[in-house]
Amino acid sequence: MKKLTVISAAILGLSTLFVSSATFAKTNEIAVIVKSENSNFWQNVKKGALAAEKELGGKYKVSFQGPQAETAIDEEVNMVKNAINRDVAGIVLAASDPNALIQPVKEAFQHAIPVVIIDSGINSDGKYYQSYLATDNYAAGKLAAEKLLAELKGKGGKVGVMSYTPGSDSAIKRGGGFVDAVKAQKGIDVLETRYSQSDMTLALNQTTDVLASNPELVAMFGANEPTAVGMARAIKEKGYAGKIVAVGFDGNKALQDFVRDGTLNGIVVQSSYQMGFKGVNTIDRILKGEKVEKFIDTGVVYVTKDNIDSEEAQGVLY
Numbered sequence: 001m002k003k004l005t006v007i008s009a010a011i012l013g014l015s016t017l018f019v020s021s022a023t024f025a026k027t028n029e030i031a032v033i034v035k036s037e038n039s040n041f042w043q044n045v046k047k048g049a050l051a052a053e054k055e056l057g058g059k060y061k062v063s064f065q066g067p068q069a070e071t072a073i074d075e076e077v078n079m080v081k082n083a084i085n086r087d088v089a090g091i092v093l094a095a096s097d098p099n100a101l102i103q104p105v106k107e108a109f110q111h112a113i114p115v116v117i118i119d120s121g122i123n124s125d126g127k128y129y130q131s132y133l134a135t136d137n138y139a140a141g142k143l144a145a146e147k148l149l150a151e152l153k154g155k156g157g158k159v160g161v162m163s164y165t166p167g168s169d170s171a172i173k174r175g176g177g178f179v180d181a182v183k184a185q186k187g188i189d190v191l192e193t194r195y196s197q198s199d200m201t202l203a204l205n206q207t208t209d210v211l212a213s214n215p216e217l218v219a220m221f222g223a224n225e226p227t228a229v230g231m232a233r234a235i236k237e238k239g240y241a242g243k244i245v246a247v248g249f250d251g252n253k254a255l256q257d258f259v260r261d262g263t264l265n266g267i268v269v270q271s272s273y274q275m276g277f278k279g280v281n282t283i284d285r286i287l288k289g290e291k292v293e294k295f296i297d298t299g300v301v302y303v304t305k306d307n308i309d310s311e312e313a314q315g316v317l318y
Contacts, residue, residue: 028059030283031083032276033076034066034094035120036198040252041225041272042066042094044318045118048276049092056284060089070165070198073097080104084111090283092276093129094119098169105129114286118275120170126294131282133296135270137170140300141177141223144247144268147302148219149185151245151265156187157218160210162231164198164224171195174223174249189216196227203230211238218244225250228267232258251303251317259305266304269316274298 032049034042046064053062067075073096081104083091091108093115095101101122108115109128117132148159159182163175175193182190191214196203203226211217211234220235222228228248232255235246241263248255251269258264275298285292303313 027086027088028061029083029086029088030060030062030090030092030280031079031086031088032062032064032092032279033079033083034064034118035070035076035096036068036072037064037066038068039198039225040318041250041270044272045094045276045279047318048273048278049280050276051273052277052280052284056280060280060284062280063088066094067096070096070168073100077101077104081107084108084113087111088113089287090114090116092116092118092279092283094275095122095169096120096165097167098123099167102128114283116279116282116286118279119270119272120168122169130286131292131294131296133275133278133282133298134170135300136297137173138177140249140268140270141174141179142181143177143300143302144174144221144249145178145181147266147268148221148245148247149182149188151247152219154187155218157216158189158191158214160191160207160214160217160220161193162203162207162210162220162222162227163193163195164227166195171223178221178223191217196230198224198226200226200230200233203227204234205230207231207234208238211235211240220244220246222246222248225252225255228264229254229258232263236261236263253318256303256308256317259303259308262305266302269301269303269313271298271300271316272318273316 049062076096102124105115105128115129117129163171194206222231246264248264248267255267301316
């Protein structure tokens with residue numbers, strides 16, 4: 001009976017489909033599934049999601065989970081499938097891999113469970129999910145490059161790019177925006193991108209290697225929280241703080257401290273809290289039959305020593 005209802009509702013359109021799904025759902029759970037639980041960035045997503053749960057007055061129960069590491073893609077796939085089996089009301093998902101998560105998101109769609117993607121997308125040509133809430137990562141990478149180049153003031157040399165998970169949608173776009181902008185500058189040689197697998201210790205070791213083997217190095221970019229922390233620690237430990245321009249991405253306490261002491265010239269900070277908060281609220285809007293935007297830009301703030309204590313910066317730092 002439920003299957004016939006869902007099929008009939010599909011003919012009337014997606015919004016009707018999801019309203020029908022909400023009627024038949026076994027639970028009122030909204031599952032928030034992220035790349036890893038072991039990061040302040042993702043914990044800030046959790047804070048936002050739980051704040052939305054509270055604002056909605058207990059209408060839904062928000063669950064939160066993620067693998068121990070962002071490289072545990074199969075584990076995240078299983079988490080999505082388990083959420084489908086629990087017949088959750090909706091799923092908020094940060095995809096660790098743009099291809100591996102297509103099938104489980106498709107399965108959610110087939111079960112009339114709305115999916116809102118946050119942070120990193122999937123390569124499904126816009127199908128199977130209802131909205132994508134994220135930083136415009138290409139624009140954010142370009143902004144990081146522009147700030148870094150401004151600090152160089154026309155000085156030429158080599159620039160190191162420290163990224164995280166190869167194949168991740170956000171890593172591809174963020175790194176692409178940065179590299180494209182820097183390569184357009186005359187006199188700059190962009191080194192081959194290093195990937196830390198979002199492991200701070202690996203990022204530290206990779207940065208140490210780049211510093212030692214490139215005497216013409218003038219600047220570095222660390223493209224996510226653990227990578228930027230590892231990069232900054234290596235820069236400081238090896239005595240390069242203030243000698244090279246360094247820009248990070250994300251805004252945990254360690255990165256804030258590196259901005260304050262001058263190890264990092266600045267950090268590009270996403271609003272991970274808003275990803276969680278708006279992600280849950282967007283699921284609620286879908287289930288109420290409202291039309292939602294296909295892409296919602298959650299924005300970034302460039303934080304430096306000069307503005308780190310401002311209201312705007314403090315609103316995104318965590």
